[in-house]
Structures are given as structure tokens and as C-alpha cells.
Amino acid sequence: MLSLTGAPGAHARPCVHERDHGSCAECRVRLVSVCAALTGEELDELEALSQPLHLAPRQALFGQGDRAGAVYNVTEGMVRLSRLLPDGRRHVMGFAMVGDFLGLALPEHHDVTAEALGPTVLCRFEKRAFGDLVKAKPHLLQRLLDRAGYELSLAHDHMTLLSRRTAEEKVASFLLSLRERYARIGQTSVTVALPMGRQDIADHLGLTIETVSRLLTRLDREKALLIVPGGVRLVDLDRLRDLAAA
Amino acid sequence: MLSLTGAPGAHARPCVHERDHGSCAECRVRLVSVCAALTGEELDELEALSQPLHLAPRQALFGQGDRAGAVYNVTEGMVRLSRLLPDGRRHVMGFAMVGDFLGLALPEHHDVTAEALGPTVLCRFEKRAFGDLVKAKPHLLQRLLDRAGYELSLAHDHMTLLSRRTAEEKVASFLLSLRERYARIGQTSVTVALPMGRQDIADHLGLTIETVSRLLTRLDREKALLIVPGGVRLVDLDRLRDLAAA
DNA sequence: CGGTTGTTTGATACCCGTCAAGTACAGTGG
């Protein structure tokens, strides 16, 4: 769903290519992404496969059921991952942010729909070529497995969140985990951007939009947070942690 | 948390070893498990690493926070995977059944507690040795990644289930998915064994034990299923599928 | 038999989903 296994392995090399999206070596998300597994030369190989991809707000990257022709690395913006249920309801599986990898397990068909929430930039890797590279580099494969394990643990965390009793716990927990994810990519501010809408949050937490709105308003009134344009400012972290009960 | 990627690749070879748990080659769960990635000779290598492990009902395999010293393959019985939340509540992440693999991502520490529900038998692989084998066999690594992808999709399914509105949908959906998993390991009967208790089911679905009990009783009264000792018989599958709304 | 554990059943309270209306804001065009 998301990801940030960030295990350094630095390698500060100047960019030797002239590509509109800069080189992998100087990529700002490299160290928190799968690519951290690669050394200098290997990065060049990877870079040769990468294609920059810009998405406008609300633009779809791929849809549930589509053949998976590529894998992606988010370098800017945020992507919403959702599923449409047979009865018309929607479930938002998660939000992929900077550094997150899409198509981890190289599935035949995507089981979710991916859509940009705001202006978003991704690194696109043709599946075939990426698969070949993976085959040739077992440590990259190992890295993918690590990341899969990480995403699995995130999925478990979210399952736990969903099974929580009250809506307040869910909302507080969601905001805190989002903040934590921002922190891992360098955004340590207590102001958490919410590029997704209330409906998205509701569908993510298994609540209704009204409940989400009400709770945010309540938390604002109680001065646990402050609703600001485009996000929230987590004023009283301890209070929120209390409410999240985790 | 479970798994059944069952992709054949047969290799019917007679057992040449004298071990109390039989050889990997004739293992009944091999084809549905990670081991299906291996050929005859490689199976021998794997077999040399495996240790049979018998658990009594309610016996713990490992606990949340323990150092992960090994990985396991369930060959008989069922294992409950749960987490204890800070506030004392418990969340049952899932149930590992025959063919399922524990410790997939080779984590440093287990993030869940694993306990046998009934008499259970597992194949134990020392983590170090297993890790070495994996390093030497990229296609086994690939297989692990496939399986991780599968478990991720199961986790997503369960997230979807948890975010469903009514308790009835959850229970019906749970029973159907359990039946499906039994089917993949050869148990195609409409009678679904429930080695776990009502409380386990409740903690798995984010409900209370009373609600689970009440709903099972109701579904029984409505003749959608029949409660039998140790499980349920799914009498009216269509009805249940209707209720599960999926 | 009595003790323990697990399950079922009942009565009540309350959280949250539903339905409905109102507000805020951006964009568009006059």
C-alpha cells in the first residue's frame, strides 16, 4: 500500500545523464525506496529503464482489473488506491506517498485502482524489463521481499485500526500514522497535509463522511488539532495518542 | 497471514530418507506451499534443514516481540495469529492453516503471537540456514515474493471485510472465505471446521463474542447454515453469498 | 457431582449510519 523501508547504503554520484527527471542517483526518494538496494552501476541500469510520468489531479494511473504492464515509484504527490465493491461501495485500501512502490508483487492484473490526488510524479518501469533486472539482481529481489514484508505489516496495522471500536480512535490513529509516514520522508512538521477528501478518509477507515467530518470538527473544538486549509495541524499529540489508544 | 499460492510443478519421487515426518518430496502440503518452487535435488537440501514440530492445543509457537529464529510451514492443524493491543484488547490477524507459511518476510522480530488451536504439526526451518538457501536459490526467493503478494492480497481482502457495514456480512464472508481456503487444500466439503472459538472469530472480525454467537444462531434458524460440533455446515451457499454481498 | 470454560440468550444504552439541510468556496460568465 505504501512503504518506506529506508535502509541507507548511500552513494553520492553526480548525474551524468541529461534526462528531464534527473538521475536515479540523485533521486530524492531513492534512499527510502526499493532502489536503495542498488549500487552505482546498477542504478545506471535501473535509470535506463525508468520513464518519468506526470499525472494531473484526479488522473488515473491504472484501474482495478487492468493488465499490469509496469511498476511505479512515487516521487512526488500522492496516489489513492481503492477498490470498487460489487455492491457499489468503495474501499480505499491506502494512499501511496513519495517513496512508495506500486506493483510490488508484479501481479498479472492490478487488484486496485490507482488515482493521483494532486499533481503527481512517478518513475515508471516497464514490467518486463524490471522483471529481468530483478532476476539478475537477487539482492534487489530481496529488497522487494523486505518491502513486501513492510507493506504486509502496514496492512496488518490497518486491519488492527479497522477493527478498533470507536470512530474517534480510527481518525486519531489515521492522522498519527499519516504524520509518521510524512516524518519518514523528511516532513516532520506537526501539520499534516490531507490531499485526499473526507470521503476518501471515510472509505479508508470504514466510516461515513459525516462521521469523519464531525470527529474532525470535535477534535478541533477540543483543541487536539486545528483544521487548516488542505490539512490539519496536530496541536496536542499526546491527546491524540491517548485517543488512538495505541 | 495465511497462504495458498498453489502452483504445481510436480515431481513424484519416492522417499529415500528415514525421518519421522516423511520427506519433503511426498509432503502433502508441498504443492500448495512455498516448497513448490523447488526441484527434486533442491528439495533434498530443504529437507535436510527441516525439523518436525508438534504442538499441543493452545501451545504457543512464538510470541509477539520474540526474536524470530525460524520460519515455519504448517502441515497439520491450525495456528492463530494475534496481537495484543496496548489497552488489553486483542486482535486476531488471521488463522494459518495447512500449507501456510509463517515468517515469510524473515523479520527480525515477530509482530504477532502464534498459537496452535488444536494438535498441530509444522515444518521448522532455522532462519539462518533457510536464509542461506534462499540466497542461493533466487527462484525460491521469487516464490517467497509471490507468496508475500498473495498474503498481501488476502490482507487487503480482510481489510475490505472489516470495513464492511453489517456484522452479518462479516460473519457470512468469513465463513465463505474459510471454506474457500479449505477447498484449496482439498477439503471441499460444505462442512467448515471451526477449530477457533467464538471469541477468536469476534476478535478477527472486529465484533463481540455475543454478536458472533447471535448471528450464527440466526443464520442457523434461517437455515442458511447448520451449527454442528466443532464447526458449521454451510447449507445454503447462495444465501450466504447474498449476505456476504461479495 | 461441582468447578471450569465456552456459548447462548436477554435487556438496555449508545454510537454511528442515514436522511436532510445548510454553509463555504472556487470557478465561470455576465
Place this chain on the structure above:
DNA sequence: CCACTGTACTTGACGGGTATCAAACAACCG
């Protein structure tokens, strides 16, 4: 500058589903 429109969000009233509290029942084992 101001209506008009659409979208997103907020707020209110109400009812239903589920949690909670409580107790009875069943199964098992000493």
C-alpha cells in the same frame, strides 16, 4: 463586481445495529 453553479464540507435530527451488562445454559473433566 456580482449572480450562478458545482463541489466539498459541515451540521442537525433521528433510528437501528451492535456493544455492554447480566445471567442462564452446555460441555467437559476433575
